[in-house]
Amino acid sequence: GNSVTQMEGPVTLSEEAFLTINCTYTATGYPSLFWYVQYPGEGLQLLLKATKADDKGSNKGFEATYRKETTSFHLEKGSVQVSDSAVYFCALSDNPGNQFYFGTGTSLTVIP
Amino acid sequence: KAGVTQTPRYLIKTRGQQVTLSCSPISGHRSVSWYQQTPGQGLQFLFEYFSETQRNKGNFPGRFSGRQFSNSRSEMNVSTLELGDSALYLCASSTPGRNTEAFFGQGTRLTVV
Numbered sequence: 410g411n412s413v414t415q416m417e418g419p420v421t422l423s424e425e426a427f428l429t430i431n432c433t434y435t436a437t438g439y440p441s442l443f444w445y446v447q448y449p450g451e452g453l454q455l456l457l458k459a460t461k462a463d464d465k466g467s468n469k470g471f472e473a474t475y476r477k478e479t480t481s482f483h484l485e486k487g488s489v490q491v492s493d494s495a496v497y498f499c500a501l502s503d504n505p506g507n508q509f510y511f512g513t514g515t516s517l518t519v520i521p
Numbered sequence: 522k523a524g525v526t527q528t529p530r531y532l533i534k535t536r537g538q539q540v541t542l543s544c545s546p547i548s549g550h551r552s553v554s555w556y557q558q559t560p561g562q563g564l565q566f567l568f569e570y571f572s573e574t575q576r577n578k579g580n581f582p583g584r585f586s587g588r589q590f591s592n593s594r595s596e597m598n599v600s601t602l603e604l605g606d607s608a609l610y611l612c613a614s615s616t617p618g619r620n621t622e623a624f625f626g627q628g629t630r631l632t633v634v
Contacts, residue, residue, distance in 0.1 A: 441622075443622060445625075450627075451627055451628075452525075452527075452611055452625035452626050452627045452628050453611065453613075453625040454625070455622050455623075455624070458622055498564065502621075502623075507552050507554060507569055507577075507615050507617075507621065507623060508554065508566050508569060508577050508579075509554070509556075509564075509566065509613075509623055510566075511556075511563060511564040512563075513563045514563060514564075
């Protein structure tokens, strides 16, 4: 079946530090991979996506590369800001029903 | 372009009651999915509707049901509420087809007392 395993949090970083949040997946087909972000009291916002192996998704300084050989989609950012504090979810989708499988979420706090 | 709209934002209900939540998708999106988010279980898929038909269903009891109207708006209903149904219920809309992203609403926070 399909599943996503995500690095446990919470993660606390100082401003301008490097961020990595690990994500690995199991899928029966050829999924697309996503990172969503959730700010307090809000729904999920798409951060970036990749639809096939070796694709790199990027947005707002965040990047993630679809690695089929390691079944991974790790999120990285070179220099985090206080405004990046949020919960980050890794997700996959591979069927016409558009069902998404989410990781457990990683809470990130960036301190000045 | 308006986003996904969920109403109401907050609800407080008593055990045993029933509740109906509403979701208006982005214009042109015909697929609507529902998720339950709790601290303990994370994000869990409830069901997905496309063109008024349920295409996919998660592992939830029959107390959880939904429907979609011809204008793609969707409702979900929970009957005989239990304390464990307290959660953030998120609706997502998308265009049909493989591997398209989902656009989420802000959610309805349901508290069962």
